[in-house]
Amino acid sequence: MNGILILEQMLNGLQFGLMLFLLAAGLTLVFGIMDMINLAHGSLYMVGAYLIATISAATGSFWWGLGLGIVGAAVFGMLLELTILRRLYQRDHVSQVLGTFAILLMCNEGVRLIWGSQPLSLNPPASLAGPVELMAGFSYPAYRLFIIGVGLVVAGLLYVLIVHTRVGMQVRAGASNREMAMAMGTNVRTLFTAVFGVGAALCAVAGGMMGPLLAVQVGMGESILILAFVVIVIGGIGSIRGALLGALLVGVVDTAGRTLIPLFLNAAVGPQAASNAGPALASILIYILMAGVLFFKPRGLFPTHG
Amino acid sequence: MSTAVLKVDKLVKRFGGLTATDHACVSVGQGEIHALIGPNGAGKTTLIHQISGALHSDSGSIHFCGQDVTTLPMHERALLGLVRSYQITSIFGRLSVLDNIALAVQAVEGSSFRFWTSSRSDKERYAKAQAVAERVGLGQHLHRLANALSHGEQRQLEVGLALATRPKLLLLDEPMAGMGPDESERMVGLLQSLRGETTILLVEHDMDAVFRLADTISVLVFGKVIACGDAQHIKDNPEVKRAYLGDEAHPTGPAQEAA
Amino acid sequence: QSNEPVKVGMLSTLSGPGAGLGIDIRDGFALAVKLGGGKLGGRTAEVIVADDQASPDVGRQTADRLVKRDKVDFMTGVVFSNVMLAVGAPTFQSKTFYVSANAGPSQYAGEQCNPYFFSASWQNDNLHEAVGKTVADKGFKRVALIAPNYPAGKDALTGFKRFYKGEVASETYTQLNQLDYGAELSQLRATKPDAVYIFLPGGLGINFIKQFVGAGLSKDMTLFGPGFSADEDVIKAVGEPMLGMFNTSQWAHDLDNAANKKFVAEFEKEYGRLPSLYAAQGYDAAKLIDAAVRDTKGKLDDKAAVRKALEAAKFDSVRGAFKFNTNHFPIQDYYLRVITKNGKGQVTNRTLGTVLKGHADAYAGSCKMPS
Amino acid sequence: MSALLEVKQLQTAYGASQVLFDISLAIKEGGVSTLLGRNGMGKTTTVRSILGLTRAHGGTVHFRGERIDQLSADRIARMGMAVVPEGRMIFPTLSVAENLRAFAAKRNASKDPWTLDRVYALFPRLAERARNMGNQLSGGEQQMLAIGRALMTNPHLLILDEATEGLAPLIREDIWNCLATLRAQGQSILVIDKYVQRLVQLADQHTIIERGKVVWSGDSAQLGADPSLWQRYIGV
C-alpha cells in the first residue's frame, strides 16, 4: 500500500462517483423533483450514447458527436414526454413503473433494430486519450480527469438552476402540487417538457462521458440506473447536494471496496476463501452502505420533504 | 377538585434553533373541557403532537391517568384512551364515511389480528359506527366516500374518527376550522354533550366557541404557558389581550350587531 | 424419414456484452450450412436460433423448450460455461447430442463427462495453459493475473498456472460484466509486474485494453491474453494500441490448410469482416454435425450410431488436425500469435508458431465415460 | 364600465354528481363581493370553476372582457387572478421565501405593488420563518403564507376561500384591516368566509348559494337589514 495507490484510487472513486452523478442528476430532476419514476431514464442514457457514438463515427469528431448527440437526446426525451410520459404524471408510482418499463423494452428493442446487438465502440478524443503526469511518477488518464471536471461543472449548474432560479422553484412547486402551481400561473405542462429535455440531455452527457470507458450497448442503462437510484436514495430524493454526496460516497466506497476487501480478506481468511467471498462482498458493499444509511436516516442524508 | 387526567410537565420540543414548546405545563382535570389557545405558531399543535405521541419530546414528562406515557408509542397511547384529531384533515379518503368510523371502532375493540372471519359479519361494530356518524352530523352521508365530502363535512368526520375510539381524553386540534357558523354551532353542541363522557383538550381559534365551552383555558405564547384560568380570568388578562385576543368581540352572528 | 429436416438448436448469447461471441458462433455455423447447400449430412437443415441472454436460468428454460417442444436433434451454441452447466442436464436427459462451439467447462471434461456432450472447441483451461507456457518460455518472472469471477475465469487462471511456475504478482477476480477497470489498473501500477495476463472475453477485454493503454501502462508491462481477447473483433474495436500483444489460440485465420482458407475467404465475403475463433468454432461444430448425420445416413434415432460417428470426427477442421479424447474433448495444437500490421497495413494477428502440440486437457483422466 | 368578472349560469359536476346548477354573479372593477352559504353548498366549487381548476359544463365566465371558461388554469391566473385556496395548499418542498418568490409577478400595474418586504411587514411571523420549508409551518403560518403568496402576484382579482381559517383573533383582525386597505386602494376581491358580519362591513355585494343555486343576492345594506336571511341560509 502506498500513497500513490491510495491517491489514485481516490481519484478513481471521485471519477466513478461523478460519472454516477451525471446520471443521477437527471434522475433527481425527473424523479426527485417531478416525482415521476422513470425506468426509461436508462434508455435515454443509452439512446444518448448511441447517438453520440454514431455521430462521432460519422463526423470523425468526438466533440461533434457529443454536442449533436446531446441535442438529439434532449429532443428524443421531449418527444417521449409529449407523447407518453405526460399522461403518467398524474398517475401513481406503480403505473409509472409499468409505463416506463414498457418504454424501456421498446427502446432496447428499437436500438437493437437500428444498431444491432453488438456493442458500438466510442473512443475518447485523441487529445484526451493518453495519460497526464500529475506529479513525478504518477500519471492519470486524461479522460478520467476530464470526466471529473464535467461532473463538477454540471453539479454546480444544476444546483443553481434548481435551488436558486425561479424556474427551479416552479418545477418543485409543480411537482408537489400541480394544480396549485397552475392556479398560481405556471404553465406546468410546458415547464415539465422542458425539464424533461434537460434531464434527457444530462443523460446523454453521462452516456457520452461513459461511452468511451464502458461500452455502448443495448441494456447499458439498466444496471447503472439501479446504481443511480442507490445514489439519490442515499443522498435524499430530490436533493442535488444529496445526489452529489451520494454519488461520491458510492464511487469511493465501491472503488475502495474492490481494492481493499480482497486485500483485507487475503490477510484475514487466506487467498482461497478471499477469492470466493471477496468479489461478492465488494459487490454488496454499496447496498450495505445504502441499507445502513437508510437504517439511521430513513429519508436519506439530505431529506428534502421536511 | 377533580383529579388530573392529563399532566404535562415542562415539555420541550426544539426544531433546530426554534423552541416550539418551552417547558410547557398543562394539567387537565377529569371531565373538564380545557381550551388551549395562543397565537399562530405558539406551539399548540406541537404540544398536541407531543401529548399524542406523534413527536418525541426533548425533555419533560407526560402523565395520563397517573401513568407516565412520555415515551409510549402513539398507538399505545391511543389504546389507553388518549386520542387526537388533526388540524389538517387526515381521513381515509377512498373509504366510505361508515368504514372510516368502523375502523376507529375496530381499533379499540382489540383482536384485530383476525385473519379468517369476515369483518363485515360484525354488525354490532357497524351499528356503533353509525351512531357516531350521526352524532357528528354525517348520518346522511354514511355511504359516501370521504373524499367526496365538502371541506366542512370532512372536518366533521375528522372529529368522528377520534370520537369513535371512545377516548378518555380527546385532543381536538381546531375542530371548528373550516366549518360554517351553523356547523360550528352544532360542533359546540356536540362537545357540550360529551361533557361527563370524556375529557377534552381543545385547541381552537374560534373564541366564541372557546368561551362558551371551556371550563379552564391555558394560553400558550412562544411555547410557554403564560396564563391559565377560567374564561373570565383569561378575557381580562391584559397580557393575553395583547398577545392573542386583541379587541376580539364575539363576532359570529348578526345578533350582537343588531343589539 | 430423410425428407424431414435435421433440427439444430442454436442457443447462444445474442444480446449484452457477450453478444459478439454468440453472433460469431451463429454466423460461422450458418456459413457452414449455407456452403453445404442448406443441408447437414445430406438432409435439409433447420437451425432454430435462440438467445440465452448469458443467463443460466434463461438458458435452462430455452433449452427445455428446444428439446421438448421443438424436439431438436442437436444442440449447440452456448458461449458461457455457467450457462452450459445449466443447459446440460435437460439436454442430456432427453438424449439430445450437444456439440459445443465454445463452452468447455472442466466439469464436463472430468467427472461429469457425458456421452451426449462433444466439444468442437477446447477445454476451458487449454488456451490459458498455452499462454502460461509462452510467458514462462519468454522468461517473464512476475505476472499479474486478471479474470472475471465466474467458473471459466477460475479455470483460466488454474490453467495458466499449470504451465507458468514463476511469481504471481497478483491475482484479481473482477465482477463478470465489469467494464471499468480503473481500480484494477491502479493496482497494477502499484504492483509493477513485468507482464499482465488477462482472461476477459468479448467487450470486457476491449475495455480493459483501451483503458490499459490510456493509463499509460503499456510502456511498463507486456500484455498477454488468450486468443479470443486478441481476436479480430477486439482488434476492430481497439485498433493500433494492441500492436505487439501476444496471444494463443487453437486456430488462426492465417493457418495454412485448405479448409481454413476456404472458410476465411467465404466468411469475409459473406459477412464483410474477418472471422474470429468463435466463428471458426461455430463452423467446425456444423461440420462435425454434418459428418455425423452423413455417416449415420441420417438415422438420428440410433443414438449409439450417432455417438460413434461423432466420436470418429471425420471432418476437415479449419484448425488442422483434430481428434477426440476419451472425454469427448479435442486433442489438438495450440498456436502463438502476435498482433502486427499485415501487408495491407491492417492490424491483425500473425501466427508465430506452435506452443503446445497434440495437447489434451488435464481432466480426461477423471472421466469415466459411460459406454 | 363593464364588470371585471362576470359569471353566468355556471353548471359544474364532479363526475356524475352535479354540484353547481345555476350560479351567476358579477364583480365590478374595484368591488368586493362575497359568496355565502353553508358547508357543502358549492362555494369552493364555484371558485374552482372560475379559476379553471374544475371545468364547468355549462354557463360562461368572463374576466376583464374576455371569455375564460375554456382556458387553462395557468392562462387564467396569468390574466390576473390569484387565489388563497381552501386548505392552504402551501408548496411543502419550497421554503417560505421561495413560496412567496416563485410566482411573484406584477400583473396589476395600476396598484402599489406587493413585494417580499411588504408581505413580511404584514406578517412578521413569516419573516421569522423565512427559511423553513412550507410543511414545517403551523397551520396559521401556512394560512398567512397562502395569503402572501397570492398577494405577491399583484392580481386584478384576489379570491379568498376561507382565508381566515385557523388564524388567531389578532391576525384575523389584521387580515380584515388589510382587506379594507386593499379595497381602499381599488383592489377587487371575492371572499368566502364564515365571519359574516365582518364581510358585511367589508364587502359591497353578496351572493348566497344553497345546493348549487343562487338563492339571494344583494348589497350589504340589504343583507345587514334582514337577519332572517342569515338564519335561513347561513344558520346563525
Place this chain on the structure above:
Amino acid sequence: MSHSTSTPKTATSILDHSLQLRWSLPALAVLLALPALAAWAGDTFYVGLATRVLIFALAATSLNLILGFGGMVSFGHAAFVGVGAYCVAVLMQSGVVSAWVAWPLAVGLSALIALLVGFVSLRTQGVYFIMITLAFAQMLYYLVISLKAYGGDDGLSLASRSTVGMGLDLGDDTHFYYLTLGILVLALVGVTRLLNARFGHALQAIRENEVRMTAIGFPVFRYKLVAFTIAGALAGLAGALFANVGSFVSPAMMQWSQSGMLMIMVILGGVGHLYGGVMGAIVFLLLEELLSHYTIHWQLGLGAVLLGVVLLAPNGISSFLRRKEGV
C-alpha cells in the same frame, strides 16, 4: 334523522374482495382440463409451461398482498422466492427429498428472512422502502453467489423432484401441475379471507392513511410486518415449486430484474385486485411466449402491449373486469 339499516354496502367498498366465482370457476375448469387438452394436442411441453405460469401467479399474488393491499412496494420479492428455492435444493443435495420436510422448511425460512428484512425495511417509506428491499435482495443474491459449495454463479441442479407420497408422483409433469394448481387455489382463498377479515381491513386502511391508523390506535408497524412475513412465506412456497419444476436453481432467479418482473406482473394484472397477480403472470408470460415465437424483437411488441394497458386501463387488466361488472 334515523336510517333504516347500518349493514354496509359491500359492492362499492375497496376494502372487500370476492372470489368472483361467476367467472373464476369456469376459468378453473379450463385450467383443470389443460393437461388433457395438451395430451390430446400431443404437446406436453405446455403442461410444464403452464405449471411455471401458475407458480409465477403464486409469487405475484404474494407480492400483490403487500404491494397492492398493504401499499408496500417491495423490490426484493424475488429474493424470498430464491430462498425458498435454494432451501429445497440444498436439502435435496443433502438427501432430503420429502416435500413434507423440505417445503415447510422453505416456507419457514423465507418467512423468517422476510421477518428480518421487514423489521429493518419497514422503518422507511415510499421509494426508500423500494430501495432498501432491493438492497437486502441484492445482499442475499450475492450471498448465494458466494456459496461455492452450492454452485455459486452456476446454480445447482436437483437430482429429482421432491416426493409427497399419497399416490402423487411429482416427477410426472401432470401430477406436479395439479399440485401447483391446488396450492394456488388454496392461496387465493386464503388471501381473500384474510383481506375480508379484520386484519385485511386494517392492512388496507394502513395503505390509505398510515398516520391516522396509528393515531386511532393501530400498531401499524406490526400489521405491516405480519403482512410482509406472510408474503415472504408464500413467495418461499413459490420458490420451492420453482426449484422443483425446473430441477434447477440459480442466483439469477433472485436478481433484481426478477423482482422487477414480479412487480410488473402485479401492476399489469391490477394492483390491489384479488386476481391481479394471477392475471398479470398469465398475460405477461403468455405474451412473451407468443411473441417470441414470431420474432426475436418480441420485446417491442411486449412493450407496446404494456404501454397500451397503462394508458388505457388505469388499474391494469383488472380495470377491464371491473368495468364489465359495472362495479
